[in-house]
Amino acid sequence: MTPIALMGALEIGLIFALVALGVLISFRLLNFPDLTADGSFPLGGAVAATLIAGGHDPWFACAMAVLAGAASGWLTAWLNVRLNILQLLASILVMIGLYSINLRIMGAPNLPLIGAPTVFSPFIGEQFERGWLVQPAVLAVIIVLAKLGLDVFFASQAGLAMRATGANPRMARAQGIATDRMILIGMALSNALIAFAGALYVQTQGGADVSMGVGTIVVGLAAVIIGETLLPSRSLWVITLATVLGALLYRLLIALALNADFIGLKAQDLNLITAVLVGVALVLPKLKAKLFRKKGKKS
Amino acid sequence: MLKLFKPTLLAALVSLSFTAGAAEMKSVAVTAIVDHPALDAARKGVEDELKAAGFEPGKQIKYQFQSAQGNTATAAQIARKFVGDQPDVIVAIATPSAQAVVAATRSIPVVFTAVTDPVAAKLVKSWKTGNDNVTGVSDMLQLSPQIDLILKVKPTAKRIGMVYSPGEVNSTIVAKELKAELAKRGMTLVEAPAARTVDISTAAKSLVGKVDAIYTNTDNNVVSSYESLVGVAQQAQIPLISGDASLVKRGAIAAMGMSYYDLGRQTGKMVVRILKGEKAGDIAPEVGSKQELMVNTTAAKKQGVTLSAALLKEAKEVVK
Numbered sequence: 001m002t003p004i005a006l007m008g009a010l011e012i013g014l015i016f017a018l019v020a021l022g023v024l025i026s027f028r029l030l031n032f033p034d035l036t037a038d039g040s041f042p043l044g045g046a047v048a049a050t051l052i053a054g055g056h057d058p059w060f061a062c063a064m065a066v067l068a069g070a071a072s073g074w075l076t077a078w079l080n081v082r083l084n085i086l087q088l089l090a091s092i093l094v095m096i097g098l099y100s101i102n103l104r105i106m107g108a109p110n111l112p113l114i115g116a117p118t119v120f121s122p123f124i125g126e127q128f129e130r131g132w133l134v135q136p137a138v139l140a141v142i143i144v145l146a147k148l149g150l151d152v153f154f155a156s157q158a159g160l161a162m163r164a165t166g167a168n169p170r171m172a173r174a175q176g177i178a179t180d181r182m183i184l185i186g187m188a189l190s191n192a193l194i195a196f197a198g199a200l201y202v203q204t205q206g207g208a209d210v211s212m213g214v215g216t217i218v219v220g221l222a223a224v225i226i227g228e229t230l231l232p233s234r235s236l237w238v239i240t241l242a243t244v245l246g247a248l249l250y251r252l253l254i255a256l257a258l259n260a261d262f263i264g265l266k267a268q269d270l271n272l273i274t275a276v277l278v279g280v281a282l283v284l285p286k287l288k289a290k291l292f293r294k295k296g297k298k299s
Numbered sequence: 300m301l302k303l304f305k306p307t308l309l310a311a312l313v314s315l316s317f318t319a320g321a322a323e324m325k326s327v328a329v330t331a332i333v334d335h336p337a338l339d340a341a342r343k344g345v346e347d348e349l350k351a352a353g354f355e356p357g358k359q360i361k362y363q364f365q366s367a368q369g370n371t372a373t374a375a376q377i378a379r380k381f382v383g384d385q386p387d388v389i390v391a392i393a394t395p396s397a398q399a400v401v402a403a404t405r406s407i408p409v410v411f412t413a414v415t416d417p418v419a420a421k422l423v424k425s426w427k428t429g430n431d432n433v434t435g436v437s438d439m440l441q442l443s444p445q446i447d448l449i450l451k452v453k454p455t456a457k458r459i460g461m462v463y464s465p466g467e468v469n470s471t472i473v474a475k476e477l478k479a480e481l482a483k484r485g486m487t488l489v490e491a492p493a494a495r496t497v498d499i500s501t502a503a504k505s506l507v508g509k510v511d512a513i514y515t516n517t518d519n520n521v522v523s524s525y526e527s528l529v530g531v532a533q534q535a536q537i538p539l540i541s542g543d544a545s546l547v548k549r550g551a552i553a554a555m556g557m558s559y560y561d562l563g564r565q566t567g568k569m570v571v572r573i574l575k576g577e578k579a580g581d582i583a584p585e586v587g588s589k590q591e592l593m594v595n596t597t598a599a600k601k602q603g604v605t606l607s608a609a610l611l612k613e614a615k616e617v618v619k
Contacts, residue, residue: 008379
């Protein structure tokens with residue numbers, strides 16, 4: 001693997017680390033199966049790309065994307081807690097609706113940003129050739145800040161209340177926690193992170209495309225699962241760290257798959273390789289447990 | 300003469316002995332956003348043209364192909380892998396793949412193909428030369444001949460229906476321009492957007508009674524489930540005219556389409572020019588030059604029109 005391919009894998013891995021952190025909040029902490037991501041990721045991209053193409057500041061565009069993402073997550077949660085629509089169904093409704101909204105926002109299915117200013121451009125020279133190094137570096141700073149921010153939040157009173165809501169809603173209510181409000185805030189936070197990832201993604205990849213959301217949730221989940229397989233822990237700062245590492249590892253594995261001609265694999269096998277990798281990550285913890293049990297019996 | 304010759308020979312020998320000639324080998328990397336008959340045909344065209352010019356993939360040149368399998372994040376990663384491999388030319392098939400590659404390099408020559416509007420997609424600044432490291436071949440169809448074809452099939456047509464997916468930039472561009480082009484002739488476009496393949500027959504049914512003919516472009520969703528459109532057209536006796544030649548065998552009455560294989564050959568010619576030392580920026584982007592007329596007489600009968608003898612004579616291929 002060449003350094004540029006490696007940095008490219010890290011770059012996309014870092015962006016999807018934000019998605020994975022969002023998925024971690026909904027799936028693991030709130031216990032809310034949420035498919036909004038496939039809509040909120042391109043939503044963030046659409047909002048950011050449209051604003052940047054319209055001459056606005058890239059950071060302002062990111063901020064608006066975050067707000068839009070938060071609104072979409074809040075809407076999913078609202079459909080669930082206020083209108084009692086099943087969690088999965090509520091998120092599917094929002095995801096489907098966002099497809100049309102994204103088309104409306106962009107005004108076209110594809111909005112190119114090649115040559116437009118981005119949050120990365122102040123750090124990249126005229127010649128652009130440093131881009132492959134600068135973009136992952138800037139993203140790494142953003143992801144570290146996001147991770148630390150989440151760690152601080154989930155150690156606070158509000159964050160602990162949110163985790164209690166996901167772990168045992170009845171007990172949480174008995175403790176006087178407004179669980180509905182926690183779900184609304186948590187889902188907004190989750191999708192705000194995912195939309196932020198979408199906004200950063202369009203700025204690294206030359207533009208927004210309405211199809212870019214397809215499979216976002218699968219990648220996010222894969223990262224969370226790979227992370228908790230590799231680094232099982234109950235303390236939250238390790239869990240968020242594992243999630244970020246999971247996202248990076250997932251992209252490195254894809255990069256390896258892209259370079260796998262030497263074992264006779266071809267381009268069309270990529271999706272299969274991905275499925276096998278995630279499958280293995282899922283089975284690994286159980287396998288490990290079994291193995292250790294057997295060893296225990298022997299001794 | 301000898302003086303000049305000697306060092307070159309020596310250098311060639313040295314490089315041969317060190318790397319068995321591999322260092323001198325040119326390399327081409329090809330990527331496509333998804334595997335699909337038209338895009339595959341374009342890729343085949345590129346490969347055959349390279350072979351014809353003495354750059355046989357795997358023999359005279361290093362060659363690799365990667366498909367993003369419909370995932371834009373994978374397309375981005377493939378772009379980075381290719382840039383890291385430093386090939387002599389990167390060929391990018393379809394808009395999302397081309398954008399990912401162009402965003403990843405400003406130095407390696409990029410040749411796009413099967414992109415409808417490379418200027419709107421910001422792959423190139425203009426249709427002229429001087430686009431730094433990017434050039435390529437567009438599959439944009441001239442719409443005026445398309446309308447001529449519709450009128451040859453159904454001379455009384457005034458209202459034209461179009462089924463397409465609103466999520467495909469290629470289709471939305473065609474819809475917009477077709478509307479303008481039809482207006483010039485006092486005709487109207489009735490749009491029937493279908494976001495998913497399963498929506499296509501519903502969209503087609505919404506056109507019944509409102510249109511005299513239905514036109515479709517190379518929309519991926521429409522192409523992949525064209526049969527549902529044919530069913531509606533037969534029931535309602537509305538003639539189907541297409542911009543994709545492959546659809547004539549599947550039930551369109553007539554198509555003036557681009558051959559994606561020939562588009563690939565045209566793209567391959569550009570790749571060869573760059574391999575031989577020309578700069579990508581010195582080659583102006585082109586539009587696919589070969590358009591072929593195909594007609595289907597059985598489909599015409601089923602959809603209630605009789606094709607004129609002149610049209611049949613004009614066709615390169617008649618499907619019965």
